[in-house]
Amino acid sequence: MTLALTLLSLAIGFVVGILLAFMRVYGPIELQLIANGYEKIFRGIPLLVLLFIFGAALLSSFMWVGSLFGALFLAGVLALALRSAAYQSELFRGSIMSVDTGQIMAARSMGMTEMQATRHIVLPQALRLSLPGWTNEYAVVIKDSSLVSAIGVSEILYNASAFFITYPALFLGIILVVAIIYFIFTYPVTKYGGESMKKRLRQHGLGGGQ
Amino acid sequence: MTKVIEVRDIWQSYDDLEVLKGISFDVNEGEVKVVFGPSGSGKSTLLRVINMLTPPDRGEVLLRGESITDPNANLSKLRARIGFVFQNFNLFAHLRAIDNVSIGPRLVLGLDKEEAHEIAFQALEKVRMNDWSHHYPAELSGGQQQRIGIARSIAMSPDVILFDEPTSALDPELIGEVLQVMLDIAKEGTTMIVVTHEMGFARAVSDEMIFMDHGVIVETGTPQHFFQNPQSERAIDFLHKLEVLYGQAEAEIELE
Numbered sequence: 001m002t003l004a005l006t007l008l009s010l011a012i013g014f015v016v017g018i019l020l021a022f023m024r025v026y027g028p029i030e031l032q033l034i035a036n037g038y039e040k041i042f043r044g045i046p047l048l049v050l051l052f053i054f055g056a057a058l059l060s061s062f063m064w065v066g067s068l069f070g071a072l073f074l075a076g077v078l079a080l081a082l083r084s085a086a087y088q089s090e091l092f093r094g095s096i097m098s099v100d101t102g103q104i105m106a107a108r109s110m111g112m113t114e115m116q117a118t119r120h121i122v123l124p125q126a127l128r129l130s131l132p133g134w135t136n137e138y139a140v141v142i143k144d145s146s147l148v149s150a151i152g153v154s155e156i157l158y159n160a161s162a163f164f165i166t167y168p169a170l171f172l173g174i175i176l177v178v179a180i181i182y183f184i185f186t187y188p189v190t191k192y193g194g195e196s197m198k199k200r201l202r203q204h205g206l207g208g209g210q
Numbered sequence: 211m212t213k214v215i216e217v218r219d220i221w222q223s224y225d226d227l228e229v230l231k232g233i234s235f236d237v238n239e240g241e242v243k244v245v246f247g248p249s250g251s252g253k254s255t256l257l258r259v260i261n262m263l264t265p266p267d268r269g270e271v272l273l274r275g276e277s278i279t280d281p282n283a284n285l286s287k288l289r290a291r292i293g294f295v296f297q298n299f300n301l302f303a304h305l306r307a308i309d310n311v312s313i314g315p316r317l318v319l320g321l322d323k324e325e326a327h328e329i330a331f332q333a334l335e336k337v338r339m340n341d342w343s344h345h346y347p348a349e350l351s352g353g354q355q356q357r358i359g360i361a362r363s364i365a366m367s368p369d370v371i372l373f374d375e376p377t378s379a380l381d382p383e384l385i386g387e388v389l390q391v392m393l394d395i396a397k398e399g400t401t402m403i404v405v406t407h408e409m410g411f412a413r414a415v416s417d418e419m420i421f422m423d424h425g426v427i428v429e430t431g432t433p434q435h436f437f438q439n440p441q442s443e444r445a446i447d448f449l450h451k452l453e454v455l456y457g458q459a460e461a462e463i464e465l466e
Contacts (some may be wrong), residue, residue: 102300109261111290111318120317125304162450 002155003185005073009080011125013141016081016089024089026118035089042086047147055151069153076148076155084141091137095129095198096122096139135193139186146182158179211238212274214370214401220259220269229255230266231425237370240399243435244412247422248367253299253405256422257372260403261292267316274369293363293371299355301347307334309357311365317325319366333361336417337391341363353384357391364395373404407452413437421445430447 018051023035042050054075059068109116128159149158160178215237222230229252234335237243243254258264260271261284262278270279278288301391312330317322321329334340334351337357347355363371373392377385389411396402396415412419413433421429421436421444429442440446 100300100303102296102298105304106294106296106300106302106362108265109289109294110314110362111286112287113286116317120313121302121304126250128304177372196380 001153002073002145005076005080005145005148005153005155005163006138008077009084009141009145012081013084013088013137015087018092020085020089021096024093037050038087040085042083045083047079047083047144048150050083051076051151054079072151072153073101075151076145076153080141080145081205084137087140088134088137090128091133092124094098095126099125115153132184132193138191142185143182152194183193212241213237213272214241214274215403216258216270216275217256217262218272220256220266220271221260222255222264222266222285226459230259230405233422233425233427234428235252235420235427237401237403240416242396242402242404242415243395244419245403245405245422246407246409246412246419247447248430250424254374255443256295257374257403257405260372261289261294263294279326287316290314291369292368293366293368295356295363296375297369297371297375299347299352299379301355301358301362303347306344306346307339307350307361311359311361312333314362314366317466326362326375329365330361330431333365334358336364336394338359346360346414348446351384352380353387356380356388360388360391360395364400370401370403373406375405375407376407377408407456409437409452409456421448423448450456 020035020038023031024039027035045053055072058071058078060076103125104117107121108114112120119190145155146157148155149161152158156178160174164174166173213236217233217235220230221228233252233256234245240293244255247253247438249352255264259266259276262271266279270277272278273288273291276288277283277290278285302313305313306331308327310373311333312323312326315329316323316326318408319326332339334343337360339354339357339361342350342354342358347358350358350454360376367464376392377388385408389408391410392402394416404411404416418430419433419436420427421440421442423444427439428443429436429438436445438447440449
């Protein structure tokens, strides 16, 4: 359930985040304002508060979702995804802007349209540049998905709480197991993002430190 | 002689600063024009105006009689016929050499992948980079990168290639290999406009040299004219400065 929450949220956050980033970099001023406003709002509200807002909103009309559980799960996904979208849009915006303008000029000078230059020159490099930051976003979302237990979605922490309510003496042991599980899910991704990507980015002349 | 490029009374300013003040000249088929002058004289801006990377405030540029400065012009179509070689190479960092060269024929000229690769490979052979076709730009020296930059232009079979100080970002020992490639393609009859201070190159291949200062063309003439008998005070002064810096403008580069 934790993985489902995380992957769904990241995927939705990715799509919405890229759209927002495009609005902010290429859009007319109206779209830029909307995207900027969105980003400021979702970065400024604590996740727990977002969860309660979406939970309450969806529960008040949970009929269309089908079930109480479905409504709460959806609230969890939406809160995580829409907040992640705000952070991801910032990430993508930064990496789109950091693609060398000289290369865009070169692309246009050989007759590529703005669309072609964006699709074939800017995006491939921007996505690669954003990968290290994106693994960080994965780590943040998978860990923050534990907060969804607060609105009663049975992810790892919520399941663990069922155990330690029954066996209060084992609380520390159980919570340590939970910590290890989260670590196992984050470590390989952040490690890959940190090291292997660094090497590949350097090969492409896209920086990445020493 | 057919005119490939006609530049008609170009004016361009950034804020209060007038960079180009009424520039006009023609470039004929197969001609090599060298544009030189002190920094800030507007040479690079002029090149950017010719392919509309910088639209001019006033004036007109014609490519084989077709206006590229016309607001209704199909810019992408016309730009595909004007090659541009940048001072800082501006290769696509995420693409191997061969893909840097083939992406234009593929996306802009609409060739299929194999044809585009074939053309790209021939272009890389011309600049003697065919052994490096699978390297990324970051793995290559400046001279090698610039040769790929030139191949990227050649592959589009443009009507004219514009060179914007192609050797000034290079270490001295790498300049020769790039100039040699430029000499080769000049000899093949490529129409070129070259902004450069490499007077050896100018002497070897240019048909006409254009001396610019403060946004105007001060003097034009053959290399012989400039090296033996320059007329304007400013040209004499500037050529003297170049001489002090680089030595006599001999034809150091041998034509094969």
